[in-house]
Amino acid sequence: MTDLKKITILGATGSIGLSTLDVVARHSDKFQVFALTAHSSVDKLAALCLQFQPVYAVVSDSASASVLADKLAGTDTRVLHGVESLEYVASHDLVDVVMAAIVGAAGLLPNLAAANAGKRVLLANKESLVMSGQVFMEAVDKHDATLLPIDSEHNAIFQCLPDGRFQPTQGVERILLTASGGPFREFTASQLKTVSPEQAVAHPNWSMGQKISVDSASLMNKGLELIEACWLFHCSADQVQVVVHPESVVHSMVSYIDGSVIAQMGNPDMRTPIAYGMGWPNRLESGVKPLDFFQVAQLNFEEPDLERFRCLKLAQDSFKTGGTAPAILNAANELAVAAFLSNEIAFMDIPRVVEGTLCAIENQSTDSLDAVLEADLLAREESGKQIIKIGNV
Numbered sequence: 001m002t003d004l005k006k007i008t009i010l011g012a013t014g015s016i017g018l019s020t021l022d023v024v025a026r027h028s029d030k031f032q033v034f035a036l037t038a039h040s041s042v043d044k045l046a047a048l049c050l051q052f053q054p055v056y057a058v059v060s061d062s063a064s065a066s067v068l069a070d071k072l073a074g075t076d077t078r079v080l081h082g083v084e085s086l087e088y089v090a091s092h093d094l095v096d097v098v099m100a101a102i103v104g105a106a107g108l109l110p111n112l113a114a115a116n117a118g119k120r121v122l123l124a125n126k127e128s129l130v131m132s133g134q135v136f137m138e139a140v141d142k143h144d145a146t147l148l149p150i151d152s153e154h155n156a157i158f159q160c161l162p163d164g165r166f167q168p169t170q171g172v173e174r175i176l177l178t179a180s181g182g183p184f185r186e187f188t189a190s191q192l193k194t195v196s197p198e199q200a201v202a203h204p205n206w207s208m209g210q211k212i213s214v215d216s217a218s219l220m221n222k223g224l225e226l227i228e229a230c231w232l233f234h235c236s237a238d239q240v241q242v243v244v245h246p247e248s249v250v251h252s253m254v255s256y257i258d259g260s261v262i263a264q265m266g267n268p269d270m271r272t273p274i275a276y277g278m279g280w281p282n283r284l285e286s287g288v289k290p291l292d293f294f295q296v297a298q299l300n301f302e303e304p305d306l307e308r309f310r311c312l313k314l315a316q317d318s319f320k321t322g323g324t325a326p327a328i329l330n331a332a333n334e335l336a337v338a339a340f341l342s343n344e345i346a347f348m349d350i351p352r353v354v355e356g357t358l359c360a361i362e363n364q365s366t367d368s369l370d371a372v373l374e375a376d377l378l379a380r381e382e383s384g385k386q387i388i389k390i391g392n393v
């Protein structure tokens with residue numbers, strides 16, 4: 001029994017959280033759930049707690065916590081709430097593995113707590129690394145945490161790189177970061193002006209949460225992933241080339257100086273990278289069917305269009321600018337996506353809000369967590385103003 005690895009799943013009620021629990025359930029001889037967290041989906045979280053019997057369940061506020069506690073009365077699960085509780089279950093001495101699957105900037109503090117406690121961190125929440133790459137990677141190094149990428153592209157790159165690092169001395173030339181192109185890949189600029197939130201969240205290949213689905217449609221997701229790749233693998237933005245690949249079968253590739261290109265492929269199902277992260281350096285059965293090449297039949301590759309999908313360019317430029325620019329970009333994008341989803345602004349207003357916010361806020365260095373949090377706050381205030389301005393036009 002003592003060999004059981006204890007796992008905390010931050011964002012357990014989301015798309016990644018549920019896929020993680022699916023893999024956990026397949027390997028109950030290896031993993032035991034220590035804590036499950038959600039924002040406010042109390043019914044969903046209660047059902048998961050009854051099934052997986054964690055020691056702790058965490059929600060964001062006290063009202064949700066009291067409803068959850070009623071639902072879990074008579075069980076051994078203790079209900080907590082708030083950011084400090086998220087940090088507590090992410091860094092608890094008994095925890096071995098933390099799945100970082102909260103969406104957006106809300107994941108930063110608990111993810112950092114896990115890194116500071118030297119845990120195995122399975123990083124799905126790319127936003128925390130985009131915001132605070134330097135601070136986060138320093139925490140990982142200083143506390144000897146094991147950071148394993150769960151984003152399918154980064155997980156693929158990790159599998160294709162020597163020792164999971166971009167090492168020119170080992171002949172690595174370039175990372176080829178694949179992108180499905182999202183539901184609007186073939187839309188004209190004028191068609192993009194009138195797309196609805198329902199169209200944007202209907203991703204052709206992946207089943208994901210709403211925010212990342214909109215990010216995929218705008219290609220902001222690829223921009224965030226480019227920044228994530230640079231931090232994870234220690235390379236520059238110019239060493240990462242985005243390649244649109246509509247089938248989402250090649251999850252990313254690494255090109256070497258001798259002309260070799262190593263790709264990682266599979267069906268588009270997040271249980272593959274999740275199982276890889278949970279089992280690393282061993283492999284675990286994930287429930288994902290083997291790839292049927294005869295059914296796939298054809299693989300296509302295209303260059304991204306940075307005119308129609310300006311978010312990708314804004315993200316690339318923000319990383320090159322450095323400092324707080326990626327944190328500003330991330331916060332403005334979060335607010336713009338939420339405003340788009342609630343029909344306050346149009347899809348093509350997302351890059352306008354992000355660019356307007358980046359222009360309005362002075363860039364600072366990001367050598368401390370406080371600087372990152374301050375930039376995040378300023379960007380939220382500024383983008384809120386931009387959204388009201390654009391929404392009133």
Ligand SMILES: NC(=O)c1ccc[n+]([C@@H]2O[C@H](COP(=O)([O-])OP(=O)(O)OC[C@H]3O[C@@H](n4cnc5c(N)ncnc54)[C@H](OP(=O)(O)O)[C@@H]3O)[C@@H](O)[C@H]2O)c1
Pocket residue numbers: 010011012013014015016017037038039040041042060100101102103104106124125126127150151152206207208209210211212270
């Ligand atoms: N889905 C994918 O296939 C995929 C692939 C690669 C990377 N990722 C990344 O993984 C992360 C999660 O994505 P997802 O698609 O699983 O998102 P999702 O389905 O929207 O789930 C988000 C989770 O975070 C919780 N949450 C939301 N806001 C929170 C807050 N303020 N404080 C605490 N918890 C909060 C949600 O709880 P409630 O249910 O209570 O709202 C839910 O459990 C994102 O960073 C995304 O970019 C996702």
